[in-house]
Amino acid sequence: MIDDRDRRILDILQDDAGVSVTDLAERVALSVSACSRRIQRLEESGYIARRIVVLDRERMGVPTTLFALIKTAHHSDEWTESFRRAISDIPEIVEAHRLTGNYDYILKIVLPRVEHYDVIYKRIVRRIELFDVSASISMELLKHGTAIPVSYAN
Secondary structure (H helix, E strand, O other): OOOHHHHHHHHHHHHOOOOOHHHHHHHOOOOHHHHHHHHHHHHHOOOOOOOOOOOOHHHHOOOEEEEEEEEOOOOOHHHHHHHHHHHHOOOOEEEEEEOOOOOOEEEEEEEOOHHHHHHHHHHHHHHOOOOEEEEEEOOOOOOOOOOOOOOOOO
């Protein structure tokens, strides 16, 4: 079980994983050692999966976002695993989801420019058979973040 103070720690760490334990302890009204123990417990119990650095996509040269919607004629576990392997080492594919509805999968792809999508598309279709692929280019980012709600954690 976690309490409200743990949730506050998680919320702060989501915003800035590099915050010092001293600053974090002060912000949640704990001693540094108590705060450090809580962080360690949250890591050991799996509430904190990992700590990461979020890079600036413009500075990294991949400002364009494209969503590829994929239909397949195959729905077996084996095909899904083959698809997972086919996309796993393509760094431009930053997210992949299996869907309900009209499409089977959606890929979030970051690119230096729209034209680079053809390179990624060809890498995928060389590795695995797809029934249909439809791509949409993100025109404007309206909301972005990595933080998730902490209020549901128990």
